[in-house]
Amino acid sequence: MPKRNDINKIMIIGSGPIIIGQACEFDYSGTQACKALRAEGYEIVLVNSNPATIMTDPGMADHTYIEPLRASRIEQIIAKERPDALLPNLGGQTALNMAAELAEKGILAKYNVKVIGVDLDAIKRGEDRIEFKATMAKLGVPVPHSEPSYSVEEAEKIAGQLGYPVVLRPAYTMGGTGGGIVYNVEELREVVTRGLAASLIGQVLVEECVLGWEELELEVVRDAKGQKITVCFIENVDPMGVHTGDSFCVAPMLTVPESVQKQLQDYSYRIVDAIGVTGGTNVQFAHNREDGRIVVIEINPRTSRSSALASKATGFPIAMVSTKLAAGLTLDEIPYWRDGSLEKYTPSGDYVVVKFARWAFEKFPQAKTTLGTQMKAVGEVMSIGKNFKEAFQKAIRSLEISRYGLGQIKKFQAMDLDELRQHLVSPTNERFFLIYEALLKGMTVDEIVKMTSITRYFIEQMKEIADLETELKKYAFPSLPPELLKKAKLYGFSDRYLAKLFNTTEKNVRNARRAIGVKASFQTVKVSGAENAAYYYSTYADVKDDVPVSSHKKIMVLGGGPNRIGQGIEFDYTCVHAAFTLRDHDCESIMVNCNPETVSTDYDTSNKLYFEPLTVEDVLAIYEKEQPYGAIVQFGGQTPLNLSQTLKDDGVNIIGTQPEGIRLAEDREYFRERMIKLGIPQPESGTARSLEEAVALGSKIGYPVMVRP
Numbered sequence: 125m126p127k128r129n130d131i132n133k134i135m136i137i138g139s140g141p142i143i144i145g146q147a148c149e150f151d152y153s154g155t156q157a158c159k160a161l162r163a164e165g166y167e168i169v170l171v172n173s174n175p176a177t178i179m180t181d182p183g184m185a186d187h188t189y190i191e192p193l194r195a196s197r198i199e200q201i202i203a204k205e206r207p208d209a210l211l212p213n214l215g216g217q218t219a220l221n222m223a224a225e226l227a228e229k230g231i232l233a234k235y236n237v238k239v240i241g242v243d244l245d246a247i248k249r250g251e252d253r254i255e256f257k258a259t260m261a262k263l264g265v266p267v268p269h270s271e272p273s274y275s276v277e278e279a280e281k282i283a284g285q286l287g288y289p290v291v292l293r294p295a296y297t298m299g300g301t302g303g304g305i306v307y308n309v310e311e312l313r314e315v316v317t318r319g320l321a322a323s324l325i326g327q328v329l330v331e332e333c334v335l336g337w338e339e340l341e342l343e344v345v346r347d348a349k350g351q352k353i354t355v356c357f358i359e360n361v362d363p364m365g366v367h368t369g370d371s372f373c374v375a376p377m378l379t380v381p382e383s384v385q386k387q388l389q390d391y392s393y394r395i396v397d398a399i400g401v402t403g404g405t406n407v408q409f410a411h412n413r414e415d416g417r418i419v420v421i422e423i424n425p426r427t428s429r430s431s432a433l434a435s436k437a438t439g440f441p442i443a444m445v446s447t448k449l450a451a452g453l454t455l456d457e458i459p460y461w462r463d464g465s466l467e468k469y470t471p472s473g474d475y476v477v478v479k480f481a482r483w484a485f486e487k488f489p490q491a492k493t494t495l496g497t498q499m500k501a502v503g504e505v506m507s508i509g510k511n512f513k514e515a516f517q518k519a520i521r522s523l524e525i526s527r528y529g530l531g532q533i534k535k536f537q538a539m540d541l542d543e544l545r546q547h548l549v550s551p552t553n554e555r556f557f558l559i560y561e562a563l564l565k566g567m568t569v570d571e572i573v574k575m576t577s578i579t580r581y582f583i584e585q586m587k588e589i590a591d592l593e594t595e596l597k598k599y600a601f602p603s604l605p606p607e608l609l610k611k612a613k614l615y616g617f618s619d620r621y622l623a624k625l626f627n628t629t630e631k632n633v634r635n636a637r638r639a640i641g642v643k644a645s646f647q648t649v650k651v652s653g654a655e656n657a658a659y660y661y662s663t664y665a666d667v668k669d670d671v672p673v674s675s676h677k678k679i680m681v682l683g684g685g686p687n688r689i690g691q692g693i694e695f696d697y698t699c700v701h702a703a704f705t706l707r708d709h710d711c712e713s714i715m716v717n718c719n720p721e722t723v724s725t726d727y728d729t730s731n732k733l734y735f736e737p738l739t740v741e742d743v744l745a746i747y748e749k750e751q752p753y754g755a756i757v758q759f760g761g762q763t764p765l766n767l768s769q770t771l772k773d774d775g776v777n778i779i780g781t782q783p784e785g786i787r788l789a790e791d792r793e794y795f796r797e798r799m800i801k802l803g804i805p806q807p808e809s810g811t812a813r814s815l816e817e818a819v820a821l822g823s824k825i826g827y828p829v830m831v832r833p
Contacts, residue, residue, distance in 0.1 A: 127164050128452035131208035131238065134161055135201075137223070138172025138179060139216035140193045145301065145369060145499045146216045148693040149432035149721035153214045153443035154179040156726065160447035161211075169205045171198060172215075176694040178723045193222055199231045206235065211450055213242045213403060213426035214443055220426055221296055221324055224248070241450035242425050246399040250425040253295050253329035263394045266419045268410070270331035279316040280309060282330040291331040291497060292316060293422075296324035304497050305333060305365060334419065335365040336577035337410040340380060341373075342388055343434040345404050345445060346396045347454040353469045354389050355404070355442060356434035362495075363577040364410050364421075366551050369429060369499035375437045375477045378512060379581045384411060387418060401425045403446030413579075429504075429721070436506055436720040436735065437477040439651040439659060440469070441727065460652055469652060475661065476512050479720065480505055480519040482686035483553045493552045500553075503687030506720040508649070508661035508735055509616060512585050517616025522718040522737040524685050524763060529621035530560035530586070531593060541565055548575050559583065563590040589615055593625070601626035601633075606640040613642055613664035619741045630740065631774075644745040645669035649735070657727040660734050662745055671749070676712045678731075678752035679779065682764035683717025683724050685738050695761035696722040702759050703730040714750055716743060717760075738763050740770050747776055754779035757786075765790065792832060 136157055139150035154170070155178045161168050170185035173193050180188055187205055191197050210232065212223035220242075226232050227244050249255045253272050260267045269286060272295075273279035283290045283306075292315050294302040302322030306312040319328040339360040346352045359380055362371035377385060392407040399405070406424040411417070424430075431442045445466065448458060455467035462472070481501035485493050505522035509515030521528045531537075536544070536558060544562045548555070559572055569583045576583075592615055596608060604626070612622060619633040626633070637643070644662040646669050651657035660671050681702045684695035699715065700723050706713040707730075715730035718737050723729055732750075736742045738760070747755065754777035757764035769783040788795055793811040800806075808825050812818035822829050 127448075128240075131166070131240070131451075133167040133169060133205065133207045134209045134211055134240070134451075135169040135171065135205070135207040135237070136161075136179075136185070136211050137193065137198070137215045137219040138170065138174065138177070139218045140173045142174065142687070142692055144502060145429075146218065147429070147503065147687055147721055148177075148696060148719075148723075149429050150214065150216045150427070151177040151179050151693060151696075152432055152721060152723050152726060153427040155184065155723050156441060156443035157211065157214045157447040158184045159728075160444045161451065164448065164451050164453075166451065169201065169207050171201055174693075176692070176697055178697055178700050193218055195222065195225050195229060195231065198222065198226065202231065202235050202237060207237055209238045209240045211241050211447065212239065213401075213450075214447065216426065216428070217297070224296075224324075241401075241403050241446065243400040246401055246425050249399050250423045252325065253293060253327060256422070257329075259398055260395075260420060263391075263398055265391045265394060266417070268332040268334055268419050268421070270329050273316065273328050273330050274320070274326055276313050276316045276320075279312060279328060279330050283309070283312055286330065286332055289333045289335065291329075291333050292319050293329040293331060293497075294319035294323035295327040295329070297322050301498065303328070305335065334410040334412070334421075335363070337364045337412045338380075338579060339364050339366075339368065339371065339421070340377065340388060340409045340411055341368065341430055342392045342407045342409075343404060343431055343442060344389075344392045344396050344407060345442065345449070345455070346393075346401055347449045347467075348402050348452065349454045349456075350397060351455045351467045352393050352396060353455065353466065354392070354471065355440045355469070356438050356471055357385055357388075358430060358434065358437075361578060361582050362551060362555075365497065366495045367497050367499040368408065369504075370481050370483075370495045370501045370553075372481070372556065373433075373479050374512065374515075375434070375479075376471060376473075378476070379579050380411070384416075384418070391418070391420060395420070395423060399423070399425055402449050403427075404431050404442040406430045433479050433504075433506060433720045436725055437479075437508075438471055438473065439649045439657070439727065441651070445652075461650055462652075466652065473649065475508050475510055475647065475649075475663075476515045478507050478509075478512070478515040478519040480507075480523060481553075482523055482525075482688055484689045485553060486525075487689050493554070495551045495553065495555075502689060503692075504720065505686045505718045505737075506735065507718065507737065510647075510663040510665035510667065511614075512582075513589055514614065514616040514663060514665070516585070517589070517618065518737055518742075521618050521620075521739055521742075522685065524688075524738070527557075528618045528624070528739070530557060530589065531564060532621070532624055533557055533561065536561040541567055545575070548572070551576070556586070560586055560590055563587050564594065592617075596622075596625060601628045601636070604636075609637055609640065610642050610664075613637060616664075618739065620739065634741065634744075644742075646671040646734075646746075646749060651727045658732040659727050660732065662734070662736055662742065669749075673750055674712060677710075678712040678714055678750055679706055680714040680716060680743075680747060680750070680752045680755040681706070681724075681730070682738060682743065682755060682757050682760045682767070683715060683719065683722070684760040685717065685763045686719050687721065691761040691763070693722075695759065696724050698759040699724045700729055702756055707731065712752075714746070714752060716746060738767065740767055740774065743767065743771060744774055744776070747771075753777065756780050 168185040302319035482503040507518035
């Protein structure tokens with residue numbers, strides 16, 4: 125069926141400010157929605173309160189309102205603009221909740237605004253825990269045993285019947301806000317009180333605990349004809365008990381039998397048909413490997429953090445396609461590079477994708493680092509490799525936590541096996557680094573599997589990496605056999621990690637592998653529903669490089685990497701505009717980034733996208749292949765700035781602000797000296813390199829003083 129002609133003006137509600145559980149992935153989905161609607165000829169009214177977004181740029185929508193996301197204010201905008209339809213499933217939980225509130229207050233009916241993309245009843249069936257449970261029962265889809273509660277007393281009674289521990293899930297929240305796993309009545313009272321306050325309808329589900337089961341996700345797309353496709357099968361490596369936003373995951377599923385995947389798909393298709401979603405839906409399951417039991421945990425009848433990940437992992441633009449479907453198109457009307465049209469889509473690709481969360485615990489040393497059902501990560505990275513080991517190690521060096529591999533962490537090296545066991549009892553942000561150290565020290569795969577409930581395959585893969593590291597340590601670098609160096613690169617070991625292992629320089633490692641013909645080759649990720657998309661990743665596997673290089677003038681833009689406190693969506697905004705400006709000036713833009721939530725890693729933002737870690741090794745490999753005129757480092761925040769001098773020393777033409785200028789601004793002592801020479805006054809200051817020096821400077825300057833690293 126063609127696009128809808130009964131609507132002309134469509135309102136999109138954004139997700140508002142960046143918060144844990146709702147980050148820049150909704151700028152990505154909202155931007156795709158605007159592009160898709162514009163391409164179909166619709167007039168767009170956009171409402172969002174976050175100015176640091178691409179979607180709020182002039183020209184992205186026809187009418188943009190940077191306003192508080194409150195029903196009263198949105199009613200005023202509806203009264204002024206008179207949109208024909210509201211598209212609420214691209215702005216996260218905020219937009220879904222707002223659509224429900226606007227409908228409940230009669231505002232949508234008053235102004236004759238249709239809701240497209242998701243049925244309002246679908247929101248209720250997906251978000252209200254009672255409705256969700258009743259819907260699943262009708263479909264014959266199993267769920268964990270549970271009951272809703274509206275008071276602490278009710279919750280206590282239900283938990284007593286189910287038996288502790290229990291999971292508490294507030295309705296209409298995101299990122300697990302207000303919920304958690306509780307092990308006794310005292311914990312239950314505290315968490316239920318918090319959850320009731322967080323829930324839009326004052327409801328908390330008290331649920332059977334499936335702690336330790338494997339957690340599996342499907343990204344499913346459905347159109348108005350009822351045609352359905354599965355975009356991506358995601359396997360969480362962390363078991364149930366860790367929020368999916370904090371969980372380490374892989375795509376495709378690497379250890380789940382095909383029969384189980386088919387059962388998950390069958391359940392997912394039943395669910396989206398019953399709910400009536402037009403567009404993308406995320407469905408989360410728990411699977412008990414021991415007895416084969418499968419239960420559905422929850423659904424998100426909207427684009428989500430997982431949707432952004434699935435889009436970048438598969439090259440399938442879920443938000444763009446969902447928007448076209450909401451506007452009336454069907455899957456058989458959207459082209460597909462492999463089989464004609466999208467209703468024939470099946471996940472494909474001869475690569476492995478890894479997602480790893482980025483936390484900001486370093487900013488809060490007193491914070492609890494234990495992971496549970498309430499999300500704590502502030503960002504994430506994605507990596508692509510030909511095998512799990514390669515993708516996993518690329519993900520670690522993408523995190524920008526000064527770690528370029530899994531080991532060589534002094535505080536863990538100092539622990540004996542008993543100390544490591546104590547730290548492995550509960551999942552934390554350091555869990556996989558601790559596991560790696562335990563493997564190096566001789567802990568068995570069996571013991572780790574039993575202790576963590578992580579699927580054996582992933583621990584065995586880590587053991588193979590650890591065993592190779594042990595083998596590498598037997599040699600001095602000059603006498604390292606070439607086949608071992610080649611194997612190390614195939615396993616994802618970075619040049620910098622190997623340099624530290626052998627007490628040499630990264631440049632020496634790079635020269636040594638080049639001398640034996642070991643260098644990265646680049647592969648293409650096919651993009652569905654779009655033509656001429658250029659999306660690539662690197663690998664050290666023995667495969668032919670299939671990425672063409674043009675002779676056109678090219679400039680590389682280094683992105684900002686994972687979101688964290690102090691470096692967020694605003695740097696993605698500037699990188700995207702750099703790419704747009706280069707294109708406007710007939711210059712080919714090459715984007716390098718590793719954040720799946722961003723607009724900069726969208727398939728059509730730049731002329732070429734390399735989904736790669738922002739390290740010297742990875743950037744140099746791209747630079748040497750593409751031979752661009754130069755690289756811009758000043759738009760991606762601190763990440764590329766830190767690389768600039770080393771890249772310049774290795775022959776990269778840094779254009780724009782030079783490393784010397786960056787040093788002037790970043791090196792506080794150097795900056796102070798220059799200000800004195802220029803006669804520009806500054807507050808009295810000094811540089812300390814020890815606690816004693818700092819105390820002496822504080823006494824000299826006079827308290828209070830500000831301390832800046």
